[in-house]
Amino acid sequence: MKNVIIVIVVAFSVFCTGCRSYTDITEMAYRGPAVCQGQGGMLGDINGMPVWSGGAPNRRYRVLCGIxxxxxxxxxxxxxxxxxxxxxxxxxxxKARGAHAMINMGFESKVIGHKQTMPIKASKQYFQLIQYLE
Structure with missing residues (x-):
């Protein structure tokens, strides 16, 4: 009976994993200068968080971590x-880490298969979380 329950639980877990999209967020340590300053870039806003793209802030900042x-x-x-x-x-x-803004560091995506006529894509996005110093 115990083996039957284990098989049912494993089968259900595999079934549910196949039915949904997978997301993974990884925090990455930053190695580089303690204080940075960019030349500027495009500044947008996502839900109240400033997001830099195509460049870095034209003011002093420090990188908290990469995501x-x-x-x-x-x-x-x-x-x-x-x-x-x-x-x-x-x-x-x-916000929990105390970041004032984020820098969009890049995006990549590739087709890894197909489900009927729809492509299955694996994508990655990279950000730096930063604090302004001035």
Missing amino acids: QFSWTENGTKSAVKQYDETVDEIIRIA
């Missing part, structure tokens, strides 16, 4: 909705 998030879109959830939910979680992490 990498990866997800697989398997056709059960739209990529836009999943991306928005994950960015919201990263903003919560940034």
Whole structure:
């Protein structure tokens, strides 16, 4: 009986994993100058958090850490909705760490298969969480 329960639990876990998209947020240590200053860039706002793209702040700042998030879109959830939910979680992490802003460091995506006629994509996005010094 115990073996039957274990098999049912494992089968259910595998079934549920196959039905959803996978998201992973990883914090990465920063190694570099203690104080940075960029030349400027494009500054946007996502849910109250300033986000720099295409450059870095033209003021002094320090990098708290890097954030990498990866997800697989398997056709059960739209990529836009999943991306928005994950960015919201990263903003919560940034605010908890005391970040004043984030720098978008890059994005990559590749097709890793197909589900019927829909591509399955594995994507990664990178941010730095920063604090302004002035």
